[in-house]
Amino acid sequence: MKLEIVPMTTDDIPTIVEIERSCHVQPWTEGFFLEELERSHSHAYVARRKNSVHQHRVVGYICFWLVVDEVQIFNLAVDIAHRRCGIGRALLHHALLIGYRNQARVAVLEVRRSNDAARQLYASMGFQRVGERKDYYGGLREPAVLMELEMNRDWCIRWGELGHQIAPG
Numbered sequence: 001m002k003l004e005i006v007p008m009t010t011d012d013i014p015t016i017v018e019i020e021r022s023c024h025v026q027p028w029t030e031g032f033f034l035e036e037l038e039r040s041h042s043h044a045y046v047a048r049r050k051n052s053v054h055q056h057r058v059v060g061y062i063c064f065w066l067v068v069d070e071v072q073i074f075n076l077a078v079d080i081a082h083r084r085c086g087i088g089r090a091l092l093h094h095a096l097l098i099g100y101r102n103q104a105r106v107a108v109l110e111v112r113r114s115n116d117a118a119r120q121l122y123a124s125m126g127f128q129r130v131g132e133r134k135d136y137y138g139g140l141r142e143p144a145v146l147m148e149l150e151m152n153r154d155w156c157i158r159w160g161e162l163g164h165q166i167a168p169g
């Protein structure tokens with residue numbers, strides 16, 4: 001499967017909302033995604049699958065903010081049919097490289113404690129657990145695990161310019 005990662009557009013939103021609803025218990029609305037596209041500090045990218053059958057189909061996305069020296073990951077999802085193909089890793093790597101190239105030196109995120117697959121992905125890319133927020137996920141009364149990645153010289157050597165080795169393709 002060939003993959004391209006490109007900026008999200010309003011035309012992508014209907015497919016993104018479908019993926020969002022299938023992936024998250026408390027999904028973002030179309031309005032949330034539209035707001036992200038309007039914010040100056042927000043960055044949103046989609047992964048498009050390129051082949052003869054599904055030409056340029058959106059199969060995943062990431063939304064993050066760049067705030068001073070920090071990348072704040074807010075939403076990352078991959079279509080269920082395309083999981084475990086490296087798409088989430090490629091999207092996360094893309095976001096981190098954009099942050100690093102814009103002077104970010106730390107990345108932070110919150111993830112459901114029950115989301116083992118996501119926590120394993122983040123840990124495999126160097127994120128460390130730094131805390132927990134009790135009852136973070138509203139009516140579900142589930143805590144959020146806080147994770148952080150120090151984007152230092154060692155990180156850059158390992159991941160910074162080796163992106164082609166982790167991106168599917």
